[in-house]
Amino acid sequence: MDPEDKKQVSVAxxxxxAASEFTNGNVPPLMTGHWLTKKHAVSAxxxxxxxxxxxxxxxxxxxxxxxxxxxxxxxxxxxxxxKMEYAEDVLPRGVDVTWCYYLPSENLISYSVVCxxxxxxxxxxxxxxxx
Numbered sequence: 001m002d003p004e005d006k007k008q009v010s011v012a013x014x015x016x017x018a019a020s021e022f023t024n025g026n027v028p029p030l031m032t033g034h035w036l037t038k039k040h041a042v043s044a045x046x047x048x049x050x051x052x053x054x055x056x057x058x059x060x061x062x063x064x065x066x067x068x069x070x071x072x073x074x075x076x077x078x079x080x081x082x083k084m085e086y087a088e089d090v091l092p093r094g095v096d097v098t099w100c101y102y103l104p105s106e107n108l109i110s111y112s113v114v115c116x117x118x119x120x121x122x123x124x125x126x127x128x129x130x131x
Contacts, residue, residue: 032096033121051091067101
């Protein structure tokens, strides 16, 4: 970068500002592994070394906030059994799981279990050490 080029300096400054906003703000990442860079979203009670505990958390989140039911009675999303079966299969292999759907209130809910170290982003350090 040429320090005399004001446009290059401006772009670099904006990039640094945007990166800081992402890390500290409420903007969700485009890739699940990037949740690991959002240090403010980390908590020890949501960090597990046993995938079964993560599955229990996913199940609890779903039970507390189930998806909306269509007016025609047809299922809008795959059922909890299928979601749990998939998560139970992939989490032990280091694959992240994200569930996203609309609530009866028409709000969108999304939650993820992100594996760490992340197989797709091995350069991102785990925000908390394993318990």
